[in-house]
Amino acid sequence: MLEIANVRAGYGAINILWDLSISVPTGQLTTIIGPNGAGKTTLLRAIMGLVPLSQGSIRLNGQPLDGSSTWHMLERGVAMIPEGRMIFKDMTIEENLMLGAFPKAHRAASQANCDKAYAMFPRLHERRTQLAGTLSGGEAQMLAMARGLMSDPKLLIIDEPSLGLAPVVVNELFEILARLKEEGRTIVLVEQNTHKAVGVADQVYLMQSGKVVLSQPAAEVSLEALHELYFAR
Numbered sequence: 001m002l003e004i005a006n007v008r009a010g011y012g013a014i015n016i017l018w019d020l021s022i023s024v025p026t027g028q029l030t031t032i033i034g035p036n037g038a039g040k041t042t043l044l045r046a047i048m049g050l051v052p053l054s055q056g057s058i059r060l061n062g063q064p065l066d067g068s069s070t071w072h073m074l075e076r077g078v079a080m081i082p083e084g085r086m087i088f089k090d091m092t093i094e095e096n097l098m099l100g101a102f103p104k105a106h107r108a109a110s111q112a113n114c115d116k117a118y119a120m121f122p123r124l125h126e127r128r129t130q131l132a133g134t135l136s137g138g139e140a141q142m143l144a145m146a147r148g149l150m151s152d153p154k155l156l157i158i159d160e161p162s163l164g165l166a167p168v169v170v171n172e173l174f175e176i177l178a179r180l181k182e183e184g185r186t187i188v189l190v191e192q193n194t195h196k197a198v199g200v201a202d203q204v205y206l207m208q209s210g211k212v213v214l215s216q217p218a219a220e221v222s223l224e225a226l227h228e229l230y231f232a233r
């Protein structure tokens with residue numbers, strides 16, 4: 001579904017991604033792991049059109065995605081759940097959810113998608129009139145996930161969802177990811193929790209210093225070998 005080919009990208013004169021190629025098949029969960037500063041978020045930002053490419057291409061179902069404006073991504077069927085959640089704290093939970101369906105094409109279906117989101121995240125339903133700023137870290141992450149689903153995306157891009165969450169909430173989060181995968185969604189997951197990420201993924205990519213240093217089906221990954229590579233300098 002998503003084909004990232006030979007991409008170079010960065011910030012001004014500083015290049016971060018070096019000849020990077022990643023293939024994301026339809027209906028699979030592809031995880032991208034790697035240490036701090038490896039360029040994982042930069043890659044996601046490049047997919048979303050927030051960082052320009054200086055080389056290579058990014059295609060969605062064969063059509064170029066690079067060059068598309070970030071605000072057209074939802075219309076192209078791509079939604080991102082950003083690192084840090086980025087929820088609107090002074091708005092209610094329901095208002096935050098509705099923002100996930102702001103393009104015209106999705107507005108008609110927004111109530112149905114909202115009901116689906118509440119079925120998946122019942123705690124959000126209980127608190128739908130509450131200000132998002134009053135949510136716990138785990139609840140805020142669930143809200144960010146639910147908002148990402150409001151446009152019923154074909155491709156869901158999730159950046160470090162477990163960051164700063166308690167182990168019990170992390171378990172809950174990965175159960176949700178497994179359910180989304182069962183629904184047949186195509187997911188790109190950036191994570192630092194390698195154990196959990198490999199457990200839920202179909203394909204694993206390890207990034208180091210802006211390059212892919214390992215690409216392997218999750219079923220074949222040895223966590224020990226992965227961690228050795230992960231910490232190698």
Ligand SMILES: Nc1ncnc2c1ncn2[C@@H]1O[C@H](COP(=O)(O)OP(=O)(O)OP(=O)(O)O)[C@@H](O)[C@H]1O
Nearest residue numbers: 011014016034035036037038039040041042043192
């Ligand atoms: N706006 C920016 N301008 C210049 N350099 C940046 C900018 N954002 C990130 N970088 C640099 O790009 C490199 C990769 O950062 P990036 O956030 O993509 O890594 P990451 O793998 O997502 O790390 P983390 O796991 O810590 O989030 C880092 O060296 C960082 O300092």
